[in-house]
Amino acid sequence: MDWIIKGTVLKFSDNIDTDQIYPGRYLELTDPKDIARHAMEGVDSSFLKRMKESTILIAGKNFGCGSSREHAVITLLHAGVKAVIAESFARIFFRNAINLGLPVLICPGISQGVEDGSLVEMNLTRGVMSVVESGSEIKMQKIPSNVAEILNKGGLIPYIRASIK
Amino acid sequence: MHALEKILAKASGRKKVQAGDIVTVAVDVAGINDLYLQVLQSFTKIGLPKVWDPDKVVFFFDHYAPAPTIKSASNQKEMRDFANSQGIKHVFDINSGVCHQVLVEAGLSLPGKIVVITDSHSTTHGALGAFGTGVGATDQAAILATGQTWMMVPEIISMRIEGEIPKGVSAKDIVLKIVGELGPSVAAYKGVEYLGETVKQLPLAERMVLCNMAVELGAKTAYIQPNQQVLEYLDAYQKDYELFETDPGFKYQAEHVFDVENLKPQVALPHSIDNVVPVEESGKKRIHQAFIGTCTGGRLADIKAAAEILKGKRIADGTRLIIMPASTKVLMEAINKGYLQTLLEAGATFSAPGCGPCLGTHQGILAPGEACITTSSRNFPGRMGSTEAEVYVASPATVAASALKGYLCDPREWME
Numbered sequence: 001m002d003w004i005i006k007g008t009v010l011k012f013s014d015n016i017d018t019d020q021i022y023p024g025r026y027l028e029l030t031d032p033k034d035i036a037r038h039a040m041e042g043v044d045s046s047f048l049k050r051m052k053e054s055t056i057l058i059a060g061k062n063f064g065c066g067s068s069r070e071h072a073v074i075t076l077l078h079a080g081v082k083a084v085i086a087e088s089f090a091r092i093f094f095r096n097a098i099n100l101g102l103p104v105l106i107c108p109g110i111s112q113g114v115e116d117g118s119l120v121e122m123n124l125t126r127g128v129m130s131v132v133e134s135g136s137e138i139k140m141q142k143i144p145s146n147v148a149e150i151l152n153k154g155g156l157i158p159y160i161r162a163s164i165k
Numbered sequence: 166m167h168a169l170e171k172i173l174a175k176a177s178g179r180k181k182v183q184a185g186d187i188v189t190v191a192v193d194v195a196g197i198n199d200l201y202l203q204v205l206q207s208f209t210k211i212g213l214p215k216v217w218d219p220d221k222v223v224f225f226f227d228h229y230a231p232a233p234t235i236k237s238a239s240n241q242k243e244m245r246d247f248a249n250s251q252g253i254k255h256v257f258d259i260n261s262g263v264c265h266q267v268l269v270e271a272g273l274s275l276p277g278k279i280v281v282i283t284d285s286h287s288t289t290h291g292a293l294g295a296f297g298t299g300v301g302a303t304d305q306a307a308i309l310a311t312g313q314t315w316m317m318v319p320e321i322i323s324m325r326i327e328g329e330i331p332k333g334v335s336a337k338d339i340v341l342k343i344v345g346e347l348g349p350s351v352a353a354y355k356g357v358e359y360l361g362e363t364v365k366q367l368p369l370a371e372r373m374v375l376c377n378m379a380v381e382l383g384a385k386t387a388y389i390q391p392n393q394q395v396l397e398y399l400d401a402y403q404k405d406y407e408l409f410e411t412d413p414g415f416k417y418q419a420e421h422v423f424d425v426e427n428l429k430p431q432v433a434l435p436h437s438i439d440n441v442v443p444v445e446e447s448g449k450k451r452i453h454q455a456f457i458g459t460c461t462g463g464r465l466a467d468i469k470a471a472a473e474i475l476k477g478k479r480i481a482d483g484t485r486l487i488i489m490p491a492s493t494k495v496l497m498e499a500i501n502k503g504y505l506q507t508l509l510e511a512g513a514t515f516s517a518p519g520c521g522p523c524l525g526t527h528q529g530i531l532a533p534g535e536a537c538i539t540t541s542s543r544n545f546p547g548r549m550g551s552t553e554a555e556v557y558v559a560s561p562a563t564v565a566a567s568a569l570k571g572y573l574c575d576p577r578e579w580m581e
């Protein structure tokens with residue numbers, strides 16, 4: 001069965017770093033519910049208010065650059081972000097997202113292709129995204145198989161648990 | 166093969182690897198700092214009672230040293246208890262310093278080793294010929310369980326640095342110039358090697374600055390072929406390690422050349438690290454706080470540079486100068502050499518070795534409307550406190566000269 005995620009787009013620019021996604025002053029927090037309260041606070045203090053029931057982030061180049069903090073993924077995941085699509089990702093953020101089961105898709109050209117607030121449907125299996133209103137389709141990079149395996153298990157912990165049993 | 170590829174080949178039990186291969190490597194050093202209680206929570210969820218090898222696990226208490234809040238104190242307490250119960254001996258508590266400096270001083274960062282720390286600046290260890298890379302908490306938890314992690318063999322780009330480094334210019338200025346010209350993602354997913362005649366002569370501390378800030382180019386790892394001085398430094402530890410060298414004719418994915426002969430002191434303006442201009446063109450910007458410290462700019466040579474500029478002088482009224490040696494060892498050396506006295510007399514505030522205000526958690530965070538010049542490596546909005554504060558990143562000499570004048574200031578005037 002195809003893996004489909006549908007949601008409303010919130011758009012961000014290039015080089016959104018982890019200090020903006022999750023400011024360093026909250027790093028001592030460890031409960032995901034508390035961490036979720038500060039999602040994107042460093043770039044958009046109204047982010048949580050702007051979030052829709054199902055939100056998909058679209059960003060430019062180098063999303064998640066900066067520190068290795070996993071809080072940056074935890075905050076998005078627990079705030080309810082369903083997936084992040086970007087022109088490109090910084091490597092540690094990309095790994096952290098997969099490890100925690102947050103789908104991250106690379107899609108060159110995406111910042112031009114979709115408007116803030118539009119409703120989109122992503123087919124991760126086929127690697128395409130369609131804008132519901134216009135019906136236009138955008139190609140995304142397919143998820144590599146070793147990564148898909150981890151995501152399908154729900155993240156690295158369930159994946160490792162399964163492998164050591 | 167490149168030396169970095171040889172390290173990955175050995176760690177994954179292969180004869181040969183090439184860019185794009187996905188390999189599972191055995192980790193030599195798994196470092197966890199005190200931001201990452203999450204590592205232990207994820208490790209507990211995996212459900213194994215013991216870490217794979219307690220001698221290869223290292224704890225650092227540096228980001229909250231000493232703990233500023235009850236929450237961070239509790240996190241540290243849990244981490245100490247875990248280390249104790251697991252028989253982990255390499256525990257660098259709050260009396261040690263910043264992870265990357267401490268690991269090098271302990272002789273645990275060695276050529277040919279896979280060094281994986283829950284910190285993006287783990288690229289620093291390339292200065293010792295190691296494969297250093299940063300990971301998040303869950304990756305590290307999986308390493309604690311299995312001793313292994315998967316990696317894609319990176320493409321490698323080279324930064325050839327040529328020309329004699331002018332007076333008043335340091336590795337920090339060179340790497341700022343590189344980040345300014347090439348941008349923050351030129352090396353995304355890649356390894357960066359610094360090479361060339363100028364690099365060959367660089368002392369270890371300066372090599373560490375270049376490799377440290379490779380992550381500001383997006384790099385996964387960095388490398389400088391160890392020279393005699395680095396190997397002599399390691400002799401003191403009598404450790405086993407294997408030194409790899411890149412095969413002649415290795416093809417870099419891209420090659421960049423920088424002539425530093427006429428380089429001037431550089432500064433990264435708010436709010437991104439690639440927003441770099443020569444200090445002399447930055448327009449006497451008034452600053453409220455100057456900060457010398459961190460894994461980028463808190464070593465002995467950095468404090469020495471500040472002491473030389475500030476000897477017998479006083480910092481400007483209305484400007485604070487916070488100095489935080491990268492480690493207790495650096496602090497002790499600074500005391501022995503008299504730098505501490507000199508700087509205190511000049512009006513500096515010394516604080517405990519550790520990360521301090523670098524990531525905006527404590528010991529000198531910024532109010533809205535304030536500007537800070539710092540020897541650290543990042544100036545994202547809110548990095549050192551308020552998102553309405555401004556952070557300027559420069560060399561230790563530039564930071565010291567700016568503290569003296571109270572505005573952004575080229576240090577060369579005060580350097581003989």
Ligand code: SF4
Pocket residue numbers: 228263264284286458459460461519520523524541542
């Ligand atoms: S000193 Fe700053 S950059 Fe270095 S490890 Fe600490 S917080 Fe990170």
